[in-house]
Amino acid sequence: xxxxxxxxxxxxxIILGAVYTITFSLAWLIPGNPLENPARRPPPxxxxxxxxxxxxxxxxxxxWDYLGKxxxxxxxxxxxxxxxxxxxxxxxxxxxxxxILAAGLPVSIxxxxxxxxxxxxxxxxxxxxxxxKPGSWAxxxxxxxxxxxxxxxxxxxxxxxxxxFGLLLGVVPIGGWGRLSHTILPALTLALPFAAYIARxxxxxxxxxxxxxxxxxxxxxxxxxxxxxxxxxxxxxxxPVLSYLGPATAxxxxxxxxxxxxxxxxxxxxxxxxxxxxxxxxxxxxxxxxYSTLLILFNLLVDVLYxxxxxxxxxx
Amino acid sequence: xxxLAPFGLLLSALAAVVYLDDTPPRADLxxxxxxxxxTLDPQRMSWIQDFRMAYALYEGLVRWNNADFSIEPAAAExxxxxxRLIYTFSIRPDARWSDGAPxxxxxYLYAWKRAILPDTAAxxxxxxxxxxxxxxxxxxxxxxxxxxxxxxxxLDPEDRAPAxxxxxxxxxxxxxxxxxLKALDDSTLEVRLDRSRAYFLDLVAFGVFCPVYxxxxxxxxxxxxxxxxxxxSGWAHVPPPAFADRRFVTLNSAxxxxxxxxxxxxxxxxxxxxxxxLSHWRYKRGLQLRRNxxxxxxxxxxxxRIACISIxxxxxxxxxxxxxxxxxxxxxxxxxxxxxxxxxxxxxxxxADRIKAALAAGSTLDEALxxxxxxxxxxxxxxxxxxxxxxxxxxxNCRPTLANGRPNPFADARVRxxxxxxxxxxxxxxxxxxxxxPVVTTLIPPGSIPxxxxxxxxxxxxxxARAELESTGWADRDxxxxxxxxxxxxxxxxxxLYSTNTPRYKNISLALRDMWQxxxxxxxxxxxxxxxxxxxxxxxxxxxxGRGRWYGDYGDPTTFLDLFKxxxxxxxxxxxxxxxxxxxxRAASEPDPQRRLRILQxxxxxxxxEDVPMLVLCQLVQVYMYEPGRLSGLSRHPRLTQYLWQIExxxx
Numbered sequence: 001x002x003x004x005x006x007x008x009x010x011x012x013x014i015i016l017g018a019v020y021t022i023t024f025s026l027a028w029l030i031p032g033n034p035l036e037n038p039a040r041r042p043p044p045x046x047x048x049x050x051x052x053x054x055x056x057x058x059x060x061x062x063x064w065d066y067l068g069k070x071x072x073x074x075x076x077x078x079x080x081x082x083x084x085x086x087x088x089x090x091x092x093x094x095x096x097x098x099x100i101l102a103a104g105l106p107v108s109i110x111x112x113x114x115x116x117x118x119x120x121x122x123x124x125x126x127x128x129x130x131x132x133k134p135g136s137w138a139x140x141x142x143x144x145x146x147x148x149x150x151x152x153x154x155x156x157x158x159x160x161x162x163x164x165f166g167l168l169l170g171v172v173p174i175g176g177w178g179r180l181s182h183t184i185l186p187a188l189t190l191a192l193p194f195a196a197y198i199a200r201x202x203x204x205x206x207x208x209x210x211x212x213x214x215x216x217x218x219x220x221x222x223x224x225x226x227x228x229x230x231x232x233x234x235x236x237x238x239x240p241v242l243s244y245l246g247p248a249t250a251x252x253x254x255x256x257x258x259x260x261x262x263x264x265x266x267x268x269x270x271x272x273x274x275x276x277x278x279x280x281x282x283x284x285x286x287x288x289x290x291y292s293t294l295l296i297l298f299n300l301l302v303d304v305l306y307x308x309x310x311x312x313x314x315x316x
Numbered sequence: 317x318x319x320l321a322p323f324g325l326l327l328s329a330l331a332a333v334v335y336l337d338d339t340p341p342r343a344d345l346x347x348x349x350x351x352x353x354x355t356l357d358p359q360r361m362s363w364i365q366d367f368r369m370a371y372a373l374y375e376g377l378v379r380w381n382n383a384d385f386s387i388e389p390a391a392a393e394x395x396x397x398x399x400r401l402i403y404t405f406s407i408r409p410d411a412r413w414s415d416g417a418p419x420x421x422x423x424y425l426y427a428w429k430r431a432i433l434p435d436t437a438a439x440x441x442x443x444x445x446x447x448x449x450x451x452x453x454x455x456x457x458x459x460x461x462x463x464x465x466x467x468x469x470x471l472d473p474e475d476r477a478p479a480x481x482x483x484x485x486x487x488x489x490x491x492x493x494x495x496x497l498k499a500l501d502d503s504t505l506e507v508r509l510d511r512s513r514a515y516f517l518d519l520v521a522f523g524v525f526c527p528v529y530x531x532x533x534x535x536x537x538x539x540x541x542x543x544x545x546x547x548x549s550g551w552a553h554v555p556p557p558a559f560a561d562r563r564f565v566t567l568n569s570a571x572x573x574x575x576x577x578x579x580x581x582x583x584x585x586x587x588x589x590x591x592x593x594l595s596h597w598r599y600k601r602g603l604q605l606r607r608n609x610x611x612x613x614x615x616x617x618x619x620x621r622i623a624c625i626s627i628x629x630x631x632x633x634x635x636x637x638x639x640x641x642x643x644x645x646x647x648x649x650x651x652x653x654x655x656x657x658x659x660x661x662x663x664x665x666x667x668a669d670r671i672k673a674a675l676a677a678g679s680t681l682d683e684a685l686x687x688x689x690x691x692x693x694x695x696x697x698x699x700x701x702x703x704x705x706x707x708x709x710x711x712x713n714c715r716p717t718l719a720n721g722r723p724n725p726f727a728d729a730r731v732r733x734x735x736x737x738x739x740x741x742x743x744x745x746x747x748x749x750x751x752x753x754p755v756v757t758t759l760i761p762p763g764s765i766p767x768x769x770x771x772x773x774x775x776x777x778x779x780x781a782r783a784e785l786e787s788t789g790w791a792d793r794d795x796x797x798x799x800x801x802x803x804x805x806x807x808x809x810x811x812x813l814y815s816t817n818t819p820r821y822k823n824i825s826l827a828l829r830d831m832w833q834x835x836x837x838x839x840x841x842x843x844x845x846x847x848x849x850x851x852x853x854x855x856x857x858x859x860x861x862g863r864g865r866w867y868g869d870y871g872d873p874t875t876f877l878d879l880f881k882x883x884x885x886x887x888x889x890x891x892x893x894x895x896x897x898x899x900x901x902r903a904a905s906e907p908d909p910q911r912r913l914r915i916l917q918x919x920x921x922x923x924x925x926e927d928v929p930m931l932v933l934c935q936l937v938q939v940y941m942y943e944p945g946r947l948s949g950l951s952r953h954p955r956l957t958q959y960l961w962q963i964e965x966x967x968x
Contacts, residue, residue: 032848035439037362039867041885042439049434049441049458053573093355094578095599103599117327159631167635174636175627177601264627264636266600279848 001307008300012293019292020067020285027276027284028059034090034279054090056281066285086289087282091275097286101268104255105290107177108267112253114187116245119194119252124234124241126195127202131237132229134207142199149196158189158262175264186263190256194248198241205237212236239310246302250295254287343604343623345947345965347644348633352626353603356581356594357533358526359431359438365646367523372605372622372960373588374526377405377424377505378517382951382959385766385871387517391419391527391589392505400512400907401448405505412610413529414593415547421499422552423527423589429491430533431524434458435574440524443869446516448496448508456490464572476569481559483572502550514909515872522870529587530556532580535563591617591961602626605960618949618964637698637941643965645941646958648699649818653939654750656699663688663695686945698943701751705955706867706936707759707876710812710828712860714929715890719858725808726860730788732928735861736774737781738835739828745934748827749820753934758924759866760876761935764954768873768913773924773932778835785836792837799837810840813859815850821863824933828861854888864888865936871955873916874900880923891929896922 035050036042042050051057055065068074072083086097126146130139165185166174172181209215210233218228255269268287275283306313349365358370379390392405411419430436432444434457445451464483468476496508509516519525531538531551538546538557545554559567564577579585586594592605602625607617625642627633630650636642648656664671667688674684685697712726712735725731741755756762757773785791790799790807799807812829814821822844829840845853854862866886868875878884881900882892899919906912923929938956949962 030848031852035437037439038847038851039865040362040869043442043885045455045458046434046439046441049454050437050439052458052461053435053437088578091354092352092599093360094357094581096577100599162632162635167639170639173641174639175632175641176625261629262632264629264632266598266626270628277848 001304004303005300008296008303012296015296016289016292019288020070021063023285023288024059024063024066024281027279027281030276030279032279034281054088056090062281066282070285070289086286089280089283091278091280091283097282100271100283101286101290104266104268104271107265108255108260108269109253111183111187111190111259111265111267112249112251112255114183115190115252116194116249118187118191119198119248120241120245122191122195123198124202124238126199127237128206128229128234130199130203131206131210131233134203139203143203146196146199149192152192154189154193154256154258155262157192158185158259161185161189162262177264177266182263182265186259186265189262190252190259194252197244197248201240201244202234202237205240206233209233209236235309239306242306242309243302246298247295250291250298254291254294341621343621344619345621345644345960345963346623346625346642347646348627348636348642349624350647352600352628353597353624355578356586356597357578358523358528359427359436359440361523362439368646368958368960369603369605369624370523370526371590371957372592373586373590373594374523374528375411375590376521376523376526377407378521380518380521380871380955380957382953382955382957382962385518385764385953385955387521390521394517400514401509403507403509403516404500405507407503407505408612409503410612411589412612413587413589414608414610415529415587416610417529417547417587418502418550419527419589420502420550420552421505422502422550423529424505424525425497425499426530427527428497428525429495430528432491432495433487433574434461436576438524440869443519443522443524446509446513446519448510449494450496451510453491453494456494457487460487461572465570468570468572477567480567480569480572484567484574499552502552511904512907514912515870515874518871527589529589532585532587533576534565535580535585537561537563592622595621600626600628617961619961622960622963634941643942643947644963646938648939648941651819653699656696657701657751657939659691659694659696660699660701663691663697666695682944682948686943698941700940700942700944702938702940702950702952702956703754703761703954704867704936704938705761705764706865707756707761707932708753708865708934708936709759709863709930709932711854711862711864711889711930712928713857713862713890714892715857718860719856722808724860725790728788729927730784731790732931733774733926734781734785734788734836735832736928736931737777737784739831739931739933740776741933742776744824744827748823749934751937751939753937755934756932758920759879759930759932760868760873760920761954764868765871765873767909769917771917771921771924774928781835790838797837798839807838808860810838811843811860812840813843813845813850813853813862815847815863816844817847825863857888857890861931862888864930867936868955873913873920874903877916877919877923880929889929891927893927896927 033047035054035056036047041047055062066087069080069085069087074080075083084098086101088096089100092100126142130142133139162174162185165172172185176182215228215233218232255267257269257273259265260267260269271283271287275287349368351363351365353369354363354366355361356366356369356373358374361367361370375391377390377392378387378394381388391411392407395404407419407421413419428444431438431441432450432454434454441454460483464480468479471479498506500506531546536557538561542554559565564580566575568575583594583597588594588608591608591611593608594603595606596604602623605622607620611617627636630647633642633645634648634650637645670688671684674687675681688697691697712732713724714727715724716727718724745751745753745755757775758770760768760770762770785799789801792798793800793804810832812825814825816822825842829842832838832840853859866876866879877900879886880891880896881887882897896919899915899922903912903915903919906915924932940950946967947963947965949964950958
């Protein structure tokens, strides 16, 4: 286990370095100029001065300068006052990327974890109901709902929820963040596709497990049905769900562009799209680095949990 | 149980996070800005939503009267020398910063110096180049920085910081000697211009000319006694602390550049001299303003608290407005905008007589609407269309050859005239955009600049359009409905470039293609591109006809007409005509304001009757949502500068 963790942690900087380099090259190749207001071009001499001020006149200097500041190497060498400085945002001029992430990440994490919790709750219940009696009306109903949950885009679900609960019923506020009532609809919208997927995984897992020999043995021994389902079968059926939860959580906590946009949630999800559209290099690099780090850490966490839940598994 | 424990823990953590989050109290005026506020540093602003905040937080030397855009004193009175080269501003003695310190001429000098300094990376720097020596200083500093960066690598690391400081001191000295800006005393600012500029005061009213408070901008760390001295007589009378004691600025010893961090624009740090101070600003959640207790004319302020909330998705913003949590929407560009405007027309048509009577009796349109019975199903009165200080157009590529080396048919003004005269603009705004924007034939929105009378451009006239095209040798010789030249070659396929970020330009382009194919017998191919690629193509001249739009920056025809100057950075058309250049130059050196405007009018007439480098379609509009009678204080002047301190919400 320790070896696994150490090895993953050693791999991390290499992976991050590759991600940084690839993202940087792609981002630099986006046409246009992040400092330019789309409506108007200032005279060339002024634009040149602006590019120089942000070191955007030379990719090579920018690449190394940013890498040094972001990783904290410049700080270790005493060339920069702060470690892990992701630089000033090029479009949101009054904010540094660190400030933007510090403001947005807690929001996205709150929303994402809330959504994953909801998704587990809905998905597991639906999956177990379906898995116990495959082919019954309850199973078909949950399968149908799961299909809708996966195939309906969240902007449709989100807008529909907003119109019904926000506008017509007036039970939740529209837009904004800070109160529990603000989080319900976005969390639900974000949760539905995950819930649908979890329901399907659980259902198939349950069907398989309930046919397994140990279940037959337990039944023959007279173990209560509730006990068999919840204590024995669900535990094993949960394993594929657990491995799905790693990337799903990483995805949910880094925010969703659509959900954040529709509900005006101040998370970091919209930056993944908007930063690229405005070629905000520092913000692009910042969110990509943070996202990759989270993804690697969540995968590691899931692997560790996996070992803990199912000691049979050997992780190399 | 083992599995449930982590979930339970997570749930309680989430509840705690949500519970602990603070939300500021409800404000007197809640509005959704036209976009996320990018910066509260006036010198670096370039977006309308930022300027809207600037006019609430800061006060310039002069201000526009936003009913007619005449200039009125704000923080200062002014005097002009006989040759209109020297402006002397006397700052009112009761003007103060929000920390109580007096507002002085040094504050403006400092702010304007920042804007001219290349290190600030301000994209409106060139507006300050009307000040004598400003451009020369900008160039001097740029070159000095390049020279410094080249040399500093050879210096010993310990010698770099003193060298950067020496360059900085030399920069201050250069500024004082080259640039025509001087604080004669604490209350008098003298500005010397490079040449007489009829619109100089209009520039000074613009947001980038607002003052900033140096101790806050630089984050001075000073002792209590110095703080007291600053509050009493202003920062100019105390020696500034060393760079080590300035939190928000550093001198980069490798590049010699001044690097500014923007911590100072946040609540608790920001010191302002306008009607409001900043009380909250949370990223992507919005900001709140509170009345400035030190403002010299408190009777002017209509709302004590103003909240500007962030809702990126306009669809959601419209729902928030409908649910009553927002008082004013500044942008309503959703798909169903035209339908809502149609509902408004239905309402207005029903009560046309009563509205007319109320207007004749002297009430405003909003008052007239508010006095009417509430709208029924299929009607509404809370959406409002405001013509703006900008124009929608399509540019002709005027270069002799196209980007691919082929000859450019649009280099010939007669071909351009034919393409313009065959466009039915009225049909476009009524059935394609469905917003009924005011149709225009010239670029400068008529009536938007005091004293300037717009000439007439080419009207819709398909007959003369065909004749004009025939006169260039393109005529339908074989009766197939397409025009050929005398060798039987078809007119080159017209490459029509537009951006795909909104459906608007696709729809207009489709309609234009149709009109040109039908009226002129030419084949048109549409090329829709994502906005970044679109801009690249436009810049490099890779198009025949490309969509464009332009908003004026200041109240003078040149803010539009400079687009046609040979080599101008925004001259996407590659247009060049010595006659136009000469007229613009003549206007610039004309001392008499009336005669100057007439020269510019001649210039615009020539551009839109004779040479037509662009096909102008309509004045751009801004659509707002608010309940008439409930929200008041908005300006209807096309320049659409809304001062937040003028806006009031009744019966809250």
